[in-house]
Structure formats: structure tokens, C-alpha cells
Amino acid sequence: MPLRATGLAMLTGQTIIAVVFDSDISINYDPVEGNLQGEKLGVVAFEVISVAERTSGSDSDLPSVNIRI
Structure with a gap:
């Protein structure tokens, strides 16, 4: 599920x-579905x-998220 x-x-x-993809993945919101194909x-x-x-x-921009890896 994509998060807002x-x-x-x-x-x-x-x-x-999280799984790291080589490139962007596509997400549709109505209905919610994503294409997780790719390297x-x-x-x-x-x-x-x-x-x-x-x-x-x-x-419509997402918030700023600070993370620690």
C-alpha cells in the first residue's frame, strides 16, 4: 500500500x-495497485x-522524512 x-x-x-528497486515503480491509486516488476x-x-x-x-507534495540508515 503506498503511504501518503x-x-x-x-x-x-x-x-x-524496504526492497530497493533499480528505478521508479508505478503506482495507481484508483484502484490501488502497483507494478513491482524490474530489477x-x-x-x-x-x-x-x-x-x-x-x-x-x-x-500534493509528500512531507519531508528524516531517516537513519
Whole structure:
């Protein structure tokens, strides 16, 4: 499930393990589905330190997320 601002904020303080792709993946939101084909480079673990609303850019921009790898 792709995360937006609220979902990203809920990850603060959590350790996340993610699959790293060689390029962007495509996501559709109505209905929610993603294409996870493509070369995978490996996995990475990181901790979400903070999530903050962006003060510049458009209203549809995701928040700024600080992580520790």
C-alpha cells in the first residue's frame, strides 16, 4: 500500500525494511495497485526519525522524512 502523509507520520520511531528497486515503480491509486516488476538491488533497513510538512512546493507534495540508515 503506498503511504501518503498520515501513513508516513505513523512510521516515526519505527524500523522499516524496504526492497530497493533499480528505478521508479508505478503506482495507481484508483484502484490501488502497483507494478513491482524490474530489477531489485537488495534490501535496506532504516529508522524513521521525523516527518514534517513541507513549507514549499505544491499541496500534493509528500512531507519531508528524516531517516537513519
